[in-house]
Amino acid sequence: MKPAAFEYHAPTSAEETVALLAELGDEGKTIAGGQSLVPMLALRLATFGHLVDLRRVHELRGIEQRDGTVRIGATTTQATLQRSEDIRDLVPLLARATPLIGHFQIRSRGTVGGSLAHADAAAEYPAVALTLDAELEALSVRGRRTIPAARFLTGTWTTALAEDELLTAVTFPVWRRPRGFAIEEFARRSGDFALAGAAVAVGLDAGGRVDRCAIGLFGLGPSACRAHTAEAGTMGREPAEDMADDIGRQALADLDSIPSDLHGSAGYRKRVGAAMVARAWRRAVREAVHG
Amino acid sequence: MADDIDIRIRVNGLPRRATVPPRLTLADFLRVNCGLTGTHLGCEHGVCGACTVLLDREAVRACLVFAVQADGSDVTTVEGIASPDGELSVVQAAFREHHGLQCGFCTPGFVVSVTAFLAENPKPTDEEIRAALSGNLCRCTGYQGIVNAVRAAADREDSV
Ligand SMILES: Cc1cc2nc3c(=O)[nH]c(=O)nc-3n(C[C@H](O)[C@H](O)[C@H](O)COP(=O)(O)OP(=O)(O)OC[C@H]3O[C@@H](n4cnc5c(N)ncnc54)[C@H](O)[C@@H]3O)c2cc1C
Ligand code: FES
Ligand code: FES
Numbered sequence: 001m002k003p004a005a006f007e008y009h010a011p012t013s014a015e016e017t018v019a020l021l022a023e024l025g026d027e028g029k030t031i032a033g034g035q036s037l038v039p040m041l042a043l044r045l046a047t048f049g050h051l052v053d054l055r056r057v058h059e060l061r062g063i064e065q066r067d068g069t070v071r072i073g074a075t076t077t078q079a080t081l082q083r084s085e086d087i088r089d090l091v092p093l094l095a096r097a098t099p100l101i102g103h104f105q106i107r108s109r110g111t112v113g114g115s116l117a118h119a120d121a122a123a124e125y126p127a128v129a130l131t132l133d134a135e136l137e138a139l140s141v142r143g144r145r146t147i148p149a150a151r152f153l154t155g156t157w158t159t160a161l162a163e164d165e166l167l168t169a170v171t172f173p174v175w176r177r178p179r180g181f182a183i184e185e186f187a188r189r190s191g192d193f194a195l196a197g198a199a200v201a202v203g204l205d206a207g208g209r210v211d212r213c214a215i216g217l218f219g220l221g222p223s224a225c226r227a228h229t230a231e232a233g234t235m236g237r238e239p240a241e242d243m244a245d246d247i248g249r250q251a252l253a254d255l256d257s258i259p260s261d262l263h264g265s266a267g268y269r270k271r272v273g274a275a276m277v278a279r280a281w282r283r284a285v286r287e288a289v290h291g
Numbered sequence: 292m293a294d295d296i297d298i299r300i301r302v303n304g305l306p307r308r309a310t311v312p313p314r315l316t317l318a319d320f321l322r323v324n325c326g327l328t329g330t331h332l333g334c335e336h337g338v339c340g341a342c343t344v345l346l347d348r349e350a351v352r353a354c355l356v357f358a359v360q361a362d363g364s365d366v367t368t369v370e371g372i373a374s375p376d377g378e379l380s381v382v383q384a385a386f387r388e389h390h391g392l393q394c395g396f397c398t399p400g401f402v403v404s405v406t407a408f409l410a411e412n413p414k415p416t417d418e419e420i421r422a423a424l425s426g427n428l429c430r431c432t433g434y435q436g437i438v439n440a441v442r443a444a445a446d447r448e449d450s451v
Contacts, residue, residue, distance in 0.1 A: 002335055003314045004314070005293045005312065005313075006293055007294065007313065008293070008296060008313035031360075034355050034360070035337065035352075038316075038336075038337070038354075038357075039336040039337045043336055053359075053360060079349065099422070103340070103423075103425050103426025104350065104404075104407075104426065105340065105350045105351055105352055105426050106337070106352070106426065108349040108350060190422060190425040191425045
């Protein structure tokens with residue numbers, strides 16, 4: 001047994017869960033798939049007096065279509081998303097991001113909500129949520145609130161969630177056609193967290209010009225971020241694949257806290273990041289133009 | 292001190308009951324409480340895949356699940372993969388035939404992972420096989436024999 005001792009709770013409703021979280025304060029910690037939390041407990045990077053398991057809170061699981069959006073319950077597993085035809089059809093960027101997360105044995109337990117709440121700087125789902133302007137739903141004894149992805153991600157491993165707040169669902173807008181999506185990342189070994197990655201979403205108007213563009217970056221700062229200047233530069237233009245390298249350079253130009261460690265210097269990551277944006281742009285544009 | 296918790300888990304078809312501390316991992320429960328030492332522990336933090344078991348038919352890291360979280364579930368370990376009379380499964384036989392193991396430390400994790408993978412993807416491409424194997428580390432074989440074994444097992448399962 002490697003983790004320190006803790007008390008175990010398995011509530012059966014969201015209401016009961018948040019009541020427990022409020023009562024336990026900073027001694028309590030939610031556990032969903034455990035694929036990030038258990039390694040941290042095993043390495044004793046973190047210890048908690050109480051774990052509150054979401055496995056019996058069935059209302060937090062499932063995929064639902066609701067007027068032009070797709071709502072995904074927080075404890076829906078990554079494996080479930082990978083198998084879902086609705087997700088492939090309606091939120092293709094999320095479907096394409098999923099196989100990049102770890103390995104299939106991780107995805108069978110890892111959850112959407114856990115990925116977002118854990119908010120690793122190099123994780124795929126936070127970047128996808130930010131790129132698509134997803135909305136996150138949170139519940140606590142004080143009530144329910146909705147948080148836009150841009151305000152949810154506040155830094156490395158930190159989010160707008162309060163200690164006693166439960167992430168209940170995330171809602172993705174469905175983009176009308178013609179549109180294209182792509183996510184590209186570079187990792188040294190398959191399944192590792194990315195050294196640098198980018199997600200691109202492009203929408204076209206009736207005349208075939210860009211009327212929507214979102215570029216999300218991950219592994220390139222304290223948390224996922226958007227390349228707003230590069231996005232704005234594409235608006236109203238006819239999307240061409242040969243714009244890719246310029247867009248890549250521009251997307252990375254304003255970043256000032258690219259991590260530097262033994263896996264790669266900031267300068268190296270910047271070049272890799274620009275290449276990932278360029279690749280993702282080409283693929284997204286190809287899909288938007290040719291379907 | 293944290294209270295121990297009563298759990299019931301079906302392991303390789305047999306019902307097991309135990310009273311365990313919440314911090315006991317499923318891997319330790321299988322090895323220590325059930326005496327099933329085929330589930331190996333390499334890293335104990337999710338990286339190596341040696342501890343892979345089937346939890347309600349899905350391949351998971353047994354070192355990243357607490358036994359209390361598996362209460363009410365069905366678990367299959369490497370000991371439950373061969374048929375009861377000891378005949379190797381298609382995957383196990385292919386590993387033996389194609390030199391998919393040397394020291395054998397990683398093998399239970401590979402065999403269980405590949406069993407789950409082929410159940411869901413009976414006709415994988417070579418690319419898909421390699422992606423599926425990425426979650427298990429082997430220090431001996433150089434992986435070539437393992438990749439060949441999975442290809443052979445897939446082709447054989449396909450033909451029956
Ligand atoms: C070998 C390995 C490789 C991996 N590779 C990748 C990768 O490439 N990309 C990637 O993105 N991830 C990767 N992961 C992490 C994996 O995706 C995790 O599943 C995910 O980050 C967390 O989801 P979880 O459900 O397991 O959360 P848990 O581990 O249970 O929880 C993580 C954190 O989120 C909190 N939390 C969970 N659910 C909620 C909720 N509903 N409300 C409030 N807080 C909540 C917990 O309190 C905890 O702080 C990897 C993990 C491993 C072990
Ligand atoms: S021991 Fe579980 S993954 Fe290494
Ligand atoms: S056979 Fe020795 S670790 Fe794989």
